[in-house]
Amino acid sequence: MIVDWPMKHTDLLSLPSPGELPPQWPFIKMHGLENYFVILDRRDGSKPLNNDDIVRICSTNVGVGGEQLLTIERASEEGLRAGAYAAMRIFNIDGKEVGACGNATRCVAYLLLEESGKDEVVMELAGGAVHCRRAGPMEVSVTLGPISMDWRKIPLSREVDTLHLPIESGPLSDGVALYIGNPHAVFFVDQLDSVDMGRYAPAVQNDPLFPEGANVGAAQVLDGQTLRLQVWERPGVLTKACGTGACVASYAALKRGLVTSNKIAVHLPAGKLDIELLDGDKVRMTGPVAFCCHGFIEGGK
Numbered sequence: 001m002i003v004d005w006p007m008k009h010t011d012l013l014s015l016p017s018p019g020e021l022p023p024q025w026p027f028i029k030m031h032g033l034e035n036y037f038v039i040l041d042r043r044d045g046s047k048p049l050n051n052d053d054i055v056r057i058c059s060t061n062v063g064v065g066g067e068q069l070l071t072i073e074r075a076s077e078e079g080l081r082a083g084a085y086a087a088m089r090i091f092n093i094d095g096k097e098v099g100a101c102g103n104a105t106r107c108v109a110y111l112l113l114e115e116s117g118k119d120e121v122v123m124e125l126a127g128g129a130v131h132c133r134r135a136g137p138m139e140v141s142v143t144l145g146p147i148s149m150d151w152r153k154i155p156l157s158r159e160v161d162t163l164h165l166p167i168e169s170g171p172l173s174d175g176v177a178l179y180i181g182n183p184h185a186v187f188f189v190d191q192l193d194s195v196d197m198g199r200y201a202p203a204v205q206n207d208p209l210f211p212e213g214a215n216v217g218a219a220q221v222l223d224g225q226t227l228r229l230q231v232w233e234r235p236g237v238l239t240k241a242c243g244t245g246a247c248v249a250s251y252a253a254l255k256r257g258l259v260t261s262n263k264i265a266v267h268l269p270a271g272k273l274d275i276e277l278l279d280g281d282k283v284r285m286t287g288p289v290a291f292c293c294h295g296f297i298e299g300g301k
């Protein structure tokens, strides 16, 4: 059952916990610049989702449809010590858990801000603390990172110059490899519109240099503080926006001397993200969030 969005956001987070029976899980579907997420609140301690559940729920045919499944979890002891209000986990459509998603972080942050009634919250993500704050009626700022270009951290399969990658695929050459909780390769191109990402990015995503694959961005520098960007995401989706992709493309552009400001506007197919590169290789991303629908989806067996 899927219901259109008329309901007060916070009510959804207090829907009765589904438990084991009946096997119906309440969900919320949101998007951040048309990057779509199915969100389940698992703070009642319900058993972990299995791979089949995730694949089914994200499927447009038999599930809700989304580019990632997100679960809101109770913060760990360590997270609580860092002031976390709740934790988030992120799963790609193939069921694999990933360590970061910028647009998802804004969406879940919005729910936590609404629920807590606060203007700022800390969210635990992959063992780290993400600072989130309201930036407008449906706008959220989150602080991600630190970004790393250490080949072991990304990870790469061997030591290379991560500022000038020794791999290429069609117009994608001389890229930069980075880690922001997930692995990315960013390539600077002269004309973004002439790059066929569906044709050239998969070879980079699956290059043996990236043992865990990579999200692949193509970026065009418009001026000293503006980029255009398209991202081909693991496990093989061309998204309308990628938040972590926007952060690492901005960082890579500054490292390569292609931009002159630490405040960069990144234009993606579905709209703009404002990126601010901070001390300690952290990055603040500000952008919109939106609701799609909510409802109940059949739970796992």
Ligand SMILES: N[C@@H](CCC[C@H](N)C(=O)O)C(=O)O
Binding pocket: 035, 068, 092, 098, 099, 100, 101, 102, 103, 104, 182, 183, 215, 233, 234, 235, 239, 241, 242, 243, 244, 245
């Ligand atoms: N769309 C996301 C990134 C999602 C994770 C990615 N697909 C991965 O495999 O790491 C974003 O907004 O950052």
